[in-house]
Every structure is written in C-alpha cells, then in structure tokens.
Amino acid sequence: MHRVLSAPVILFIFFLHILDLTITPLITLGSARVIFVYLFVVYAAFQWEGQQATPAALMAGLLRDLSGSEILGSETLALTASAIFLDWFSQKLDRRSAPVRAAAAFFFFASTLSLVLILSAFSSPENAQVPAKISILFQVSLANAALTAVFFPLLSQWFRDDRPLRQYELFR
Amino acid sequence: MNIKRKYYFLAFSILPLLFILKNPGITPHTQMMSQSLLRPFLSAGSSFSSSFTDFFNYFNLFWKTFEEQQQNRARISELESKLELYQEAVQENQRLKKMLDFKSQHRGKSVAARVIGWDLTPWRKRVILDKGSKQGIRKDMPVVVPEGLVGRILDVGTSTSRAILLTDPDSRVSALAADSRGNGLIAGNGSNALEFRFLDTEAGIAVGESVLTSGVTQLFPKGIRIGKIKGLSRDKDGLHLTGEVVSVASFSKLEEVLCIASYQPQ
Numbered sequence: 001m002h003r004v005l006s007a008p009v010i011l012f013i014f015f016l017h018i019l020d021l022t023i024t025p026l027i028t029l030g031s032a033r034v035i036f037v038y039l040f041v042v043y044a045a046f047q048w049e050g051q052q053a054t055p056a057a058l059m060a061g062l063l064r065d066l067s068g069s070e071i072l073g074s075e076t077l078a079l080t081a082s083a084i085f086l087d088w089f090s091q092k093l094d095r096r097s098a099p100v101r102a103a104a105a106f107f108f109f110a111s112t113l114s115l116v117l118i119l120s121a122f123s124s125p126e127n128a129q130v131p132a133k134i135s136i137l138f139q140v141s142l143a144n145a146a147l148t149a150v151f152f153p154l155l156s157q158w159f160r161d162d163r164p165l166r167q168y169e170l171f172r
Numbered sequence: 173m174n175i176k177r178k179y180y181f182l183a184f185s186i187l188p189l190l191f192i193l194k195n196p197g198i199t200p201h202t203q204m205m206s207q208s209l210l211r212p213f214l215s216a217g218s219s220f221s222s223s224f225t226d227f228f229n230y231f232n233l234f235w236k237t238f239e240e241q242q243q244n245r246a247r248i249s250e251l252e253s254k255l256e257l258y259q260e261a262v263q264e265n266q267r268l269k270k271m272l273d274f275k276s277q278h279r280g281k282s283v284a285a286r287v288i289g290w291d292l293t294p295w296r297k298r299v300i301l302d303k304g305s306k307q308g309i310r311k312d313m314p315v316v317v318p319e320g321l322v323g324r325i326l327d328v329g330t331s332t333s334r335a336i337l338l339t340d341p342d343s344r345v346s347a348l349a350a351d352s353r354g355n356g357l358i359a360g361n362g363s364n365a366l367e368f369r370f371l372d373t374e375a376g377i378a379v380g381e382s383v384l385t386s387g388v389t390q391l392f393p394k395g396i397r398i399g400k401i402k403g404l405s406r407d408k409d410g411l412h413l414t415g416e417v418v419s420v421a422s423f424s425k426l427e428e429v430l431c432i433a434s435y436q437p438q
Contacts, residue, residue: 054178072189073186
C-alpha cells in the first residue's frame, strides 16, 4: 500500500504539477486539456487502500494554489472537498470496472472545477463569463474521464500496484 | 480513514481561503513568490515542452527519414539527431531575429521574455514569463509578438511575471477597425477566438478589416495590430454588432514575447 505522504509520491505529485504547468497546456483538443494532478487523485482513490485521495488532494491543491492564478485556497478547498466525497464513493463502487472509474473521474473533475469556478467568481464577479467556462469545464471533464483508460494502467505499472482484492472480489 | 480525520482535512483546506478572504491583497504576492521558487523547474519543463512541440512539427520529416534509415541506419540516425538540433537552432534564430527586427522598429523601451509556464485553470489563458521586476517588467505592460498584441502583464514577481492573454475570459482591450474606424472592445472567451463587442451598427464595419488597439485607455498604445474580422453578427439586444476576430498572433505557439514600456509605431 502506498502512503501518499511518502517522499516518492510527493515527488511524483510535484512532477505531475510541473507537467501541468509546462506541457499539458500545449496539448489541447479544442478547449480540453489534461490535468494530471486531478487524474492522480482519482487514481489514489480507486487504486490505493486507506482512502488516500484526500491527503493527495490537499497536497495537490496547495501546490496548484501557489502557482495558479485563482484566489488562494480555492483549489485546496475544491480538491479536498471533492476528494472526501470520492474516497467515500469509491468504497461503494466496483473499483476494477473501467467505465465506473471513468464516470467517477468525470464527476470528480466536474465537481472540483465547478467549485473552483464558484470560488473564483468571488475574485472577479464582473467578468464571470459562466457559460463559456462551463463549456470548457465539461470538455475538460469528458476528455480526462476518457484518459483514465490509458493513464491508470500506466500509473499502475509505474507504482507496481498489486491492488489487494477484497474478499467479495475473489468470487467474481 | 476515520470520519474525524476527514473533517480535519476539510477544516485545514478551508483555512487558507478564510485567511485570504480577509486579506485579498496577499494572493498575487504569494503566488508570484512561489512562482519565482518554481522558476528552475518551469524553465526545465519549458525546454522539454519546446522539444516536445518540435517533435510533433517534424514528425512527418522524421517519418520520411525513417525509410532511408532502413538502408543506412547508423549513419542516418546520427544525421537525424544533428539535423534536429540544427533545425531547432535555426528556428530559434529566425524567431529571435524576427523579434529583434520588431524591437528595432520602434524607439521605445522593451524587455524580451520567454514563456516558461501556463495557467493551471483550464479556462484561464495566462502565461508565466521568465522575467520579472529585476529585469524591468512592470504591471500592465503590453505584451506583443512580431505579429501583434497578445496581452498584458498582470502580476510581477522579482524574477517571473504573469501575463494575461487576449483570449482569457477576463481580458478586455479597447480596439478599432482599421478602415471604418469603428470602436469596440476586444474580449476573450476562453477559446482561441476573440470577440469584438459593442460595435455601432451604423459604423460600416466589414468582414476582413484589420483590428488595432484604439489607445482609448492608457493600458495599450494606439495602433498595435490585434487581428482580422472574420464574421459579424447582431447582439441579442439588437443594439450593437459583435465581430468574430481571428488573432494575428498564434496563442498556442507562444515562446518568446516582448513586453513594451513605450510604443511608437513607424
């Protein structure tokens, strides 16, 4: 089992954060782009025992707040709140099913970005442009949900995750 | 994870936001300070991303050389890597020469900067530049490329700065149509297209006209190119026209920019 608060995982989150700042904005499909750090939080919720998405989200949120341009603290709150819900929700789902993971990723992205959008409206309410932002939010959530099919197996290989099966999963 | 611990996490995540809501001015300073700390990583990532985009640009070229590689693999492989380096250097040389020509075209003071990072929020179109107050960058300086205007400086740190691009939903630039002299406002909407809003229906604005900064506000000097009008439609209220503008600058390929302190077109 991976502890999120271990040096390799913290370094990995930092590495993904640098990718999000420098490379992923250049690889876009329409307005959709990959957000590796968010994908990693979803991965931690589904792949690692012990509900580790929340500490991962807190760490990712703090990093994103410090190098983003949203109001400081908004990413941390949005990510942590969504991750608590995702941690709870992932325990109740078939965690090996790719469509379930994709759907959970979609809702995680949509809820986190919606919270960021709501909180960012405090900083510049006069220029909200909500419909355009919601359209981008939807595209980003959809694209990243589709990417879980590629990203999760890669991460699984990288971390050499042999996810412990639950007793009921042994009798499938 | 027990339920109490979850609440601790949530409470901890709310603290920064509550603090910032009480002291809103601290946000840009903190973010610029942390960006200055991240600068070496961003520069490294930017160099990597530059090579990455070059790889896609020359993918077709690589494919052709791959066929030749079958005949003389060792030799072609060596030449290929040399060619890649050479072409990258030539491309960079051309870009910098173009920038230098542009810089020498006006007598004002300007600072050249390299784009080292992009904003994290998907609908924000902002870039992180590798120059800050130490190199003479000031807030609200117009940011241009040889083709035309791309945005303005939003926040300045000691060794990095953040620029808001024209395509950002919060960006507004007063502009005019070059031929009809109709005034309006260029606004971004998060996508790559620009909107030319609040145009007078009687101004005689036509598709294909160039759009320039109008110089009405103090932020942007008059006469910097922005783009061309691609289409015109009536507002919902029917009182104004809105133009769709194609920018002269390519926002997705920004690598080097010029931040200008004073602009005097020839």
